[in-house]
Amino acid sequence: MNQCLIFPSDIQIDGNAHLTGRRHQHLLDILRTQTGDKISVGLLNHQMGSGLIVSQDAERTCLQLELEQSPPAATDLTVVLALPRPNMLKRSLQNMAALGIKEIYLIHSRRVEKSFWSSPLLKKEAIENELVLGLEQAKDTVLPNVYLRQQFKPFVEDELADLAKGRRALVAHPSDNSQSVSCCQAPSLVAIGPEGGFIDYEVDLMQQAGLKSYSLGPRILRVETAVPVLISKIWQL
């Protein structure tokens, strides 16, 4: 935790943030803070700065906030990701949040195991927990939006073309004719397939929605590796 993320609900009537639970325990056990210490903080979806520990006991940490710094620029790259298996999803959510991605669509596709959709990790609160870990790692405050789309065809036909409009829109698909993509800060969108890739029919549909096929070459990467690699290739961090 390079920065402690404060939620509006943590702010009490005295204007200070009162932390309990995970963040309090982390300060106590890992960072071993004491009253009088200053730590790096950020207010969810707002400014960042420092938190002076005005009191700390076994139950809670009380922080006086001074917020004067803007969070880092967002990465204007929409990620459309075929739902990965739960442990990969965890790390991918953390990585996307850390890399500044703000719009994430988790979609179904033929090679996504149906059982993945019943993972408790897809509950709103569980997704948020992973995103918060990524924001705390990278020192950001702006929570990404995560949308679940359990039906491939309606998503591609009804939403994807609009999402792709005005953006450089790509579907990552292993092939021999690797198209090179320059790394820049133009608004972009990338669709990333499941283990085994999108099937041809799915790639065709996405191409009809305006996406261009893009290959990283012959190496097959795990989803949790492909996500940061593709973001780095497309967006100038």
Added chain:
Amino acid sequence: MNQCLIFPSDIQIDGNAHLTGRRHQHLLDILRTQTGDKISVGLLNHQMGSGLIVSQDAERTCLQLELEQSPPAATDLTVVLALPRPNMLKRSLQNMAALGIKEIYLIHSRRVEKSFWSSPLLKKEAIENELVLGLEQAKDTVLPNVYLRQQFKPFVEDELADLAKGRRALVAHPSDNSQSVSCCQAPSLVAIGPEGGFIDYEVDLMQQAGLKSYSLGPRILRVETAVPVLISKIWQL
């Protein structure tokens, strides 16, 4: 396992590869292969191709190999990595192998916990196991070389300047004046710090050895994310 990696010691007098252990169990339990099936194989440090299952029982799988394809081109980027905590090291080794890195130096640095050096994961065989998983994922056969350097100063003073010679050599160091680096296929080297980064003294020494400071911007990434991000930024996959 997108490709089953065969070791020279697996080849028996009949010219076929006899697999036991992890790879045999994976074929049996996960891929559910049967006699007559063909699977994707690669011979360690040699060609890739297909393996015809000529027999398979509870004990072993016997493969007749046909090897006619070259492994993908290597990534000519030497990675000098401050030794990360064991679980991060595992994933980083897998990722580097999958991304085609062939020269890996694991080094000490001030902010590396000394206890990490006594991890059983640093045994030659344990490192090789992780690398093999990465090669199997990416369909490569060429095992990376991993060198352990437990003393920072002698490594930087006696070896690093030579390693950097003739290469674009960078040390990843968070700072505000982010130097941009173009992504290409020029021989390169990148040094990646531990959690908390290299200390200034270490960066100075590495600069004296010919490395240029390079920043990814204000976001602080976990080592296991920074590794694929930096490789992607520097090397044209």
